[in-house]
Structures are given as C-alpha cells and as structure tokens.
Amino acid sequence: MWTTVFSVAAGLASLPLTHAFNNPPGVDIWCGKAYRASNASFNPGGWFEQPSYSSTPLLDLKVRPRMSIYLETDAKGSLLVDTTVSHIVGDSLPVQARTNYTDHITNTTFTTTSELFYLPQRTDGGSATRIDHRTGMLSYIQNQSVTWTPIFPYTYYAQWSLYWDTNTSTLETFASQGYNVIHIVPTGTLSETPFPWTTFDPYLTTSDKQNLHLQYDVLFDPTNLTRLTDQVTHIHTHPSLLLYYTADEPDGKGNPLNSTRLAYDLIRSMDPYHPVSLALNCKDFYYEEYASGADIILSDVYPVATNTSWSTVYDTPCNATYGCCGCDDCRGEFEDISDRLDQFYEFDAVVGWEKVHWGAPQAFGEETFWTRYPTAEEEVVMVMLSVNHGAMGTVMWDYPSSDGIERITRELGPVVTGEVFVGFLEEGVRRVGVVKGAGRVDVAWWVVEEEGRALVSVVNLNYRGTGEVRVGLGGVRVAGVEKVLWGGEGWDVKDGELVREGLGGLEAGILVVDLV
Known part of the structure; x- marks a missing residue:
C-alpha cells in the first residue's frame, strides 16, 4: 500500500501549480483585489459564472449514495435521488400541451453517474x-x-x-x-x-x-x-x-x-x-x-x-x-x-x-x-x-x-x-420558517414527520426588542411546546403557530415542538 501511496505523492508533486490572477506584477492582493493605497483598482476576476436561463424546464437529476463511505460491516445502504426541475442546470424535459386526446405513451431515459466508496x-x-x-x-x-x-x-x-x-x-x-x-x-x-x-x-x-x-x-x-x-x-x-x-x-x-x-x-x-x-x-x-x-x-x-x-x-x-x-x-x-x-x-x-x-x-x-x-x-x-x-x-x-x-x-x-x-x-428536514410581526428575525425548522415533532431555532438579529412575533411553517401546525432547549420561556401556540409577546434584542431561542 505505501509503495502505491508514495508513487501517488510523487505523481502529484510533478503536477504544475496553477496561477491565474489579474494583478499586475508586484501588486499584493487579497481575494484577488489590490488593497494597498499605492495600487490602483482592477478587475480581480474569479467570479462564479451562472449558466444562462433556460426558457424550457430542465431536469437536474442527481443520484448518489446517502453516505460518503460504507464499511463492510454496514448492514445496509441507500441511494439519494434528486429530480429537481430547474431553469438553470440539467437536461431538457419533454413538454407537451395539456389537452384531451389519445396517444401512445413513451419513456424518456435520463442518465447520471456517481461514486460509491x-x-x-x-x-x-x-x-x-x-x-x-x-x-x-x-x-x-x-x-x-x-x-x-x-x-x-x-x-x-x-x-x-x-x-x-x-x-x-x-x-x-x-x-x-x-x-x-x-x-x-x-x-x-x-x-x-x-x-x-x-x-x-x-x-x-x-x-x-x-x-x-x-x-x-x-x-x-x-x-x-x-x-x-x-x-x-x-x-x-x-x-x-x-x-x-x-x-x-x-x-x-x-x-x-x-x-x-x-x-x-x-x-x-x-x-x-x-x-x-x-x-x-x-x-x-x-x-x-x-x-x-x-x-x-x-x-x-x-x-x-x-x-x-x-x-x-x-x-x-x-x-x-x-x-x-x-x-x-x-x-x-x-x-x-x-x-x-x-x-x-x-x-x-x-x-x-x-x-x-x-x-x-x-x-x-x-x-x-x-x-x-x-x-x-x-x-x-x-x-x-x-x-x-x-x-x-x-x-x-x-x-x-x-x-x-x-x-x-x-x-x-x-x-x-x-x-x-x-x-x-x-x-429532520431543514426548512425556512415564516415570521410575522417583526423584521430581521431568522427562523429554521427541522421537521421529523414520523415522530410528529420539530426543532425550531429563532434568532432576533435586531439589537432592540420586538413586539409580538408569530412563527410558522407552511403545511405544518404546532400542537404545543414540548421543551425549550435555549432561551426564554413564554412561547404559546395560537392557530397552529408559535407566538411570543416579544423577543429581546439579539435573543435566540431553540425549542422542541409537537405537531398536529
């Protein structure tokens, strides 16, 4: 094994290092940009290039093992299959107008590759x-x-x-x-x-x-x-x-x-x-x-x-x-x-x-x-x-x-x-929450549907307190607060949403809730 390793190291060492920056000779950069007063601004380059928008929908198909590695003692494994429809990346989807008629059904095949360790x-x-x-x-x-x-x-x-x-x-x-x-x-x-x-x-x-x-x-x-x-x-x-x-x-x-x-x-x-x-x-x-x-x-x-x-x-x-x-x-x-x-x-x-x-x-x-x-x-x-x-x-x-x-x-x-x-x-599945009554209040939910429970994290980014806030999540209704892991008490449930009379400045709360 180690003979192979050293051979790999030697091979990698022979590969050239790649430099591709826009700074003129002698100009120090950070994030590609000149930062000393003695140097002028220039286009640093390196910005991420977004694909062009596709007017027709695309299938962004991804298949990969759920775990990055499996060991021979693992009793089972699974695959994750994502079939996201996008207008940015993916393969063209066949689009047909919706009308009533008789037709022959055909299959369209999409392929992708992955690695399993x-x-x-x-x-x-x-x-x-x-x-x-x-x-x-x-x-x-x-x-x-x-x-x-x-x-x-x-x-x-x-x-x-x-x-x-x-x-x-x-x-x-x-x-x-x-x-x-x-x-x-x-x-x-x-x-x-x-x-x-x-x-x-x-x-x-x-x-x-x-x-x-x-x-x-x-x-x-x-x-x-x-x-x-x-x-x-x-x-x-x-x-x-x-x-x-x-x-x-x-x-x-x-x-x-x-x-x-x-x-x-x-x-x-x-x-x-x-x-x-x-x-x-x-x-x-x-x-x-x-x-x-x-x-x-x-x-x-x-x-x-x-x-x-x-x-x-x-x-x-x-x-x-x-x-x-x-x-x-x-x-x-x-x-x-x-x-x-x-x-x-x-x-x-x-x-x-x-x-x-x-x-x-x-x-x-x-x-x-x-x-x-x-x-x-x-x-x-x-x-x-x-x-x-x-x-x-x-x-x-x-x-x-x-x-x-x-x-x-x-x-x-x-x-x-x-x-x-x-x-x-x-x-759980992480989802972005909805906040009513205050701006700059950040909320995330981790919903475990099988258990009928969720973890909720609420963070007030304001240095001042807020008035009443209502925290919800589309398609999810809260039955009650099971436990407060961090932050103040005082959370109630109204109409399936979490309600608090107010949040203190920079207050954070972590709660476990039961779902309807």
Whole structure:
C-alpha cells in the first residue's frame, strides 16, 4: 500500500501549480483585489459564472449514495435521488400541451453517474468518519465499533503557541467546557520542519482520553507534498481523528488554484476513511476551484465591529474590486453570515456537487480591522444563524476569547452537542420558517414527520426588542411546546403557530415542538 501511496505523492508533486490572477506584477492582493493605497483598482476576476436561463424546464437529476463511505460491516445502504426541475442546470424535459386526446405513451431515459466508496472495516486502531449526503451530518466509529455515532462539531480554532503548548492539561480544561472537537492551529514550534512529533504525540494520547475529536490541521504548503505525506502517514490511524483541514483562506491568500485539489487527492489516496475540510474567506473568488479540494467548507465571515466600506488598516475604500476590510464584500451585518452560506449552497447546486458547510463565527476583536470583541449575545446569534442556514458544525476563531464569549459558548455547548439537538439535525428536514410581526428575525425548522415533532431555532438579529412575533411553517401546525432547549420561556401556540409577546434584542431561542 505505501509503495502505491508514495508513487501517488510523487505523481502529484510533478503536477504544475496553477496561477491565474489579474494583478499586475508586484501588486499584493487579497481575494484577488489590490488593497494597498499605492495600487490602483482592477478587475480581480474569479467570479462564479451562472449558466444562462433556460426558457424550457430542465431536469437536474442527481443520484448518489446517502453516505460518503460504507464499511463492510454496514448492514445496509441507500441511494439519494434528486429530480429537481430547474431553469438553470440539467437536461431538457419533454413538454407537451395539456389537452384531451389519445396517444401512445413513451419513456424518456435520463442518465447520471456517481461514486460509491465501500471500504474494509478498520483493524489498525484508526477511526472512520462519514458524511450523510442528505443532511450534511458527520458520524464516526472508533475502536472497531460497528455503530456510527452522529456528531455536531462545536469548537474553536486555538493556536498552539497561544494556548496548547503550555501543558497537555489544556486539553482536559478545554474538554471540560463542553467542546467536542479540537483544532490546533500549528503555530510556533508546530510550524517547524521536521515536525516535532515527540512534542505533539502526548497531546494526541490525551485527546483520546478526553474523547476530543481532531480536526487535524496539516499546515499544507502547496510546494511541499512531502510534508503533507509525513503528516497523514503519522496521523491517519489515530483513533481520535475526525477529519483533515488543509487550507486556511487559500482564496484570500491567492494560493495556486489547484493547490487544494492536489492536497485533497493525496490525502484521499492515503486515507479514504476521513473527510477533508478547508476555510474560504472571499465572497466570490474562484469558489469552484478552491472548494473542489474539500468535502467540508468553512466560511470565514467576521462582520462585528468593523468598517466594511473603508479599510482602517490600509486607508482605502473596500468594494467588489478593491480593498481589504477583513470581511470580504460585507455590509457589517449578521446577514453577511447567512448570505455567504446561502450563496455557497447556490454555487454548489450549479456545480452539481454536495459540499457540507460549517460556520466559523467571530470570537475575537481589538485587533487590525475589528475594534472590539463580539458580545456574548452576538456570539450566540452568529452561531445559531449559521446553523439556521445549513452549517453542520461551527469552529469559532479563536481561543482563548473574552470572558463573556467563553462563558456563553460553554453554556451553549451541551445544547448543540446534545442528543436532542443532534438527533433533529440528523433525522429532520431543514426548512425556512415564516415570521410575522417583526423584521430581521431568522427562523429554521427541522421537521421529523414520523415522530410528529420539530426543532425550531429563532434568532432576533435586531439589537432592540420586538413586539409580538408569530412563527410558522407552511403545511405544518404546532400542537404545543414540548421543551425549550435555549432561551426564554413564554412561547404559546395560537392557530397552529408559535407566538411570543416579544423577543429581546439579539435573543435566540431553540425549542422542541409537537405537531398536529
């Protein structure tokens, strides 16, 4: 096997890195745009190209295995079949006028392809992680178990040199605060070559004992596949490994367009048991090229306490073709987060792939573009707004944070990692709710029809309170409130809708309801 792996690595190393940016020589860019006052604006390019509108309906047929991988011990599997009718992507549908007549019925055949990964059960002590393509939920097995456990990853990025490297007891402290994943950013001595495994291995052992799963940051250098090979060789059988993380804002930095895909292909050739993730910073800069190198995409959107139209660092304006304000093409509102997630899902639909998306809520401040830390209430809004718009995990940047943020995220942790919340995200169908009586109130439902129950997440994006709000969902009637997982009480049911006399400023609520 390893002879094959090294042959693959050598083959990938021989592939040229692709650069295709519009900046003149010597002009620094972020998200493809000049940002220094000494440089002029130009068209950065890289914008996602939408297909032309088709006046006739199209069948966007997709067929794929429900799970990203199956093991030989899995007793059954299933396929997901999507037959979406679109005017953007797909194959032409035969259209006939509706009239009464006798005709011969004929069949029209549509074809598509997919991949199925059917792998041996692990016997080397390693874990396995799979993605549910219906929901985006991750689940894992460890220690040769045959039972998959779902997980909603909830954690922070934490830099090695700023927190972890003092002692392995930092892992025990971190786990005790309710987080279920660790993302150790390899700064300081972890960025050295060769990698200091003798220093790092005790942390891996401790993570096992604390049941902390690893989002392992390989610190990928596009010009050094040998280092990546060493990292994966050492870590791929570790029982706490949940997934890999290969690139932090490669689109902002202007990494070679095929760099993320090169890393992805190498990792998958060595370890098909774990998915790959990366974080994107730009609103719309070669999304398809960079996102092709991961199964899971994190969105770095940091809208709190920053001027998004004028760069306080570089003294330039910020717009679609110029400037860097720390939050690319943002308005400085919470909706920047939900808009980015919605946009990426729309891109995915056009490309025809199924990416999982996570949030990366802002948990820092008092530096560069950001004048203060978010408040505790703002932090919860950013976390739950991400979840409402399809984020199936959150990794906040970064830890340690302010006292207020650390307190509130400790309190929220048992809720979003708990069995009830995770169960609804795993089994339910996420739908956008309807709100009456107030603007900028974001609502999502996860309906489990078989149980006659739903999870409802309500987030007030206003800094001021609201009057009476009514929360509903088309075709669904609420019978009663079963439980409030987060937020205030006071929810009633009227005419099949949830009703509250008012929401506090930046209030978030998570409820379990019974349906009629």
